[in-house]
Amino acid sequence: MNRVLAERPLEGAASENDPALRASRARQRRGRWLAHGILLLGVLIFALPIWITLVGSSHDVNTIGRGEVPLWFGSHAIDNYIAAWERGGSAVRNTRAVPAGTMLWNSAVMATLIAAGKIAISILSAYAVVFFSFPGRMAFFWMIFITLMLPVEVRIIPTFQVVVDLNLTDSMAGLVIPVIASATATLLFRQFFLTIPDEYVEAAKIDGAGPLRFFWDVVLPLSRTNIAALFVILFIYGWNQYLWPLLIITDTSLETVVVGLSKMIGRGDAQNEWNAIMATAILALLPPVAVVILMQRWFVKGLTETEK
Amino acid sequence: MATLTLSGIRKSFGATTVLHGIDLDIAEGEMVVIVGASGCGKSTLLRITAGLETPTAGTVRIGGRDVTPLEPADRDIALVFQNYALYPHMTVFDNMAYGLKIRRMPREEIRRRVEEAATLLGIAPLLHRRPRELSGGQRQRVAMGRAIVREPKLFLFDEPLSNLDAKLRVQMRAEIRRLQRRLGVTSLFVTHDQVEAMTLGDRLVVMNQGRAAQVATPMEIFANPADTYVAGFIGSPTMNLLRATLAEGGGAATLAAGGSIPLDRPRPGPAGRALVVGIRPEHVTLGGSLPMAVELVEPLGSETVLHGTLPGGEAMTVRVQGPAPAHGGTLPVSLVEPLHIFDAETGRRL
The missing domain is CATH 3.40.50.300 (P-loop containing nucleotide triphosphate hydrolases)
Structure with missing residues (x-):
């Protein structure tokens, strides 16, 4: 805003020497400095912990062990990342260490399956609730809606029991399926579907498109931007799952990175391998960031070209 | 097809x-x-x-x-x-x-x-x-x-x-x-x-x-x-619909606004039967016995639409060719042909 005001050619205004003009320019300049100052402060607050982690991941284990907090890179970056990726640390004594490569793969598969599963289930249930009239339609909708009020922790014991009974512990299915049902996504899709004009449904009826055809050819393409936005949110939700994987997974080959990271800290008497932990933390950061950057291009594009 | x-x-x-x-x-x-x-x-x-x-x-x-x-x-x-x-x-x-x-x-x-x-x-x-x-x-x-x-x-x-x-x-x-x-x-x-x-x-x-x-x-x-x-819906400006009663013998109608107008053919019913007489604005002729108090003049170029009221308060619209005639607030008009006669109760054409 300030930039625009400052750069606008002031046609017809008084000459460059006009005191009022100079005063208003000075005010605009001051305002810009203030705004940028606040923004920079914000960036610092957010970036500093990540900077410390990034720098810490490039030193040897003893530097941080001594209690130093280095602010510039050391010389062990490549060794640390290779060790973390391949073995989960360099110390031979840590028998529970899981390679970061395995954990990242597990997390990526889990988060992708959760996000895709949640979107698939919720878009279909929202489609049913909005476009079909069947007995108990609103009752079903409210049943879905009410589960929003129950956080995972409340239903974790019955869910655990069900998963154990189905023999799904220590499996990717057990990790993903119980968290797939999503009231939030169903609600969001429902609200979006309500904005789709009835005329599209009627035009499709006259064109002879059945319900699934209409869903595939019209509703799904129109939901693209919503799906992209939800995928970002749900992928990060899946990536950050902690309590459920902690409960259900004992097999280290299925360890996810968020749980694995916490297990790397404070194991017995051994010294924490902070360099490996920080390298793993940086690695754990990358996939969600990649998803955000990738999908952002998509849904900003979708938001700017309105299609209705 | x-x-x-x-x-x-x-x-x-x-x-x-x-x-x-x-x-x-x-x-x-x-x-x-x-x-x-x-x-x-x-x-x-x-x-x-x-x-x-x-x-x-x-x-x-x-x-x-x-x-x-x-x-x-x-x-x-x-x-x-x-x-x-x-x-x-x-x-x-x-x-x-x-x-x-x-x-x-x-x-x-x-x-x-x-x-x-x-x-x-x-x-x-x-x-x-x-x-x-x-x-x-x-x-x-x-x-x-x-x-x-x-x-x-x-x-x-x-x-x-x-x-x-x-x-x-x-x-x-x-x-x-x-x-x-x-x-x-x-x-x-x-x-x-x-x-x-x-x-x-x-x-x-x-x-x-x-x-x-x-x-x-x-x-x-x-x-x-x-x-x-239908009479009021089709046609623009809309048809004037005036209250009236059937005169003795059915050959004329007595307008609520005053005056009597002959009908093209006798309508059935007892004297005093309630009627609605319709006439399109373009069929109202200037000069006559009905005084219309002009309230609004709309010049449309090739024609002029005059809005006003008749004695008794009924609204009346007249469409005339060319510019508005000179008037002193009151314009004498007459209803001749074609008239549309409706039954006041059922609204049906008679």
């Missing part, structure tokens, strides 16, 4: 009845316009014909075949929507081709039909565009094109011109008429605009509160409106 027959169509939503038994016969290639104020049930009637609503009672026949239980897609019809309902994510070509693709028509045939229709409508250069890149008039044409490529037995139009600006509306109106004549497809057109109705229809159905008040050609409706509703 086919005939359309609606018989005894009724529709109720819960306790409210919106259609009270509509009968309508449309001949092959005919264009019938359903016109009425909003809420009169005209759109519901169209939607029942399309199969988007099911009638509470009655049957719909297209080309002699009873289609009442059939889905819209199986009725061989095309509907042009008020807001066009073009799929926003498809190109113009895909929008027009979608119904044909679902019918598994060969790709070549689809291409041929779409291109033919696009050429006919002058939208051939737009086929690769999305609806949002089109103007209102172009979208309207695409919506028409989507209907044409189907080569249906029946065209249905649901107020397709009401989202266009006035100039474009007149232009599209003429275009639709030309196109319909050229293709010779039986058509049902719904509108609330009486000018649109008069210019488009071979016949009109004037609807009032779920009933067909009159079904006739535009000129017949204009010349002989069946009741006071």
Whole structure:
């Protein structure tokens, strides 16, 4: 805003020497400095912990062990990342260490399956609730809606029991399926579907498109931007799952990175391998960031070209 | 091409009845316009014909075949929507081709039909565009094109011109008429605009509160409106409707505003029977015994519309050729021919 005001050619205004003009320019300049100052402060607050982690991941284990907090890179970056990726640390004594490569793969598969599963289930249930009239339609909708009020922790014991009974512990299915049902996504899709004009449904009826055809050819393409936005949110939700994987997974080959990271800290008497932990933390950061950057291009594009 | 027959169509939503038994016969290639104020049930009637609503009672026949239980897609019809309902994510070509693709028509045939229709409508250069890149008039044409490529037995139009600006509306109106004549497809057109109705229809159905008040050609409706509703609805400015009573012998009417006027033929009934006398503003002649207090003068260039009141407070509109005559606030007028005489109780023409 300030930039625009400052750069606008002031046609017809008084000459460059006009005191009022100079005063208003000075005010605009001051305002810009203030705004940028606040923004920079914000960036610092957010970036500093990540900077410390990034720098810490490039030193040897003893530097941080001594209690130093280095602010510039050391010389062990490549060794640390290779060790973390391949073995989960360099110390031979840590028998529970899981390679970061395995954990990242597990997390990526889990988060992708959760996000895709949640979107698939919720878009279909929202489609049913909005476009079909069947007995108990609103009752079903409210049943879905009410589960929003129950956080995972409340239903974790019955869910655990069900998963154990189905023999799904220590499996990717057990990790993903119980968290797939999503009231939030169903609600969001429902609200979006309500904005789709009835005329599209009627035009499709006259064109002879059945319900699934209409869903595939019209509703799904129109939901693209919503799906992209939800995928970002749900992928990060899946990536950050902690309590459920902690409960259900004992097999280290299925360890996810968020749980694995916490297990790397404070194991017995051994010294924490902070360099490996920080390298793993940086690695754990990358996939969600990649998803955000990738999908952002998509849904900003979708938001700017309105299609209705 | 086919005939359309609606018989005894009724529709109720819960306790409210919106259609009270509509009968309508449309001949092959005919264009019938359903016109009425909003809420009169005209759109519901169209939607029942399309199969988007099911009638509470009655049957719909297209080309002699009873289609009442059939889905819209199986009725061989095309509907042009008020807001066009073009799929926003498809190109113009895909929008027009979608119904044909679902019918598994060969790709070549689809291409041929779409291109033919696009050429006919002058939208051939737009086929690769999305609806949002089109103007209102172009979208309207695409919506028409989507209907044409189907080569249906029946065209249905649901107020397709009401989202266009006035100039474009007149232009599209003429275009639709030309196109319909050229293709010779039986058509049902719904509108609330009486000018649109008069210019488009071979016949009109004037609807009032779920009933067909009159079904006739535009000129017949204009010349002989069946009741006071039709008389007031068709024609602009609207017909003057004045309270009156039947004089002894039935050969004259006594106006509530004062004075007596002879009738073209005697009307039945006892002396003092309550009547409504209708006269169109352009048929009122200047000079006479009825004093009209002029309240508003609307000069329209080639003609002038005068609004005023008669003694007793009844409103009166007069249309005269050329500029407004000089007047001193009161203008003497007289009602001669043609007069429309209605029964005051039932509103029916006598």
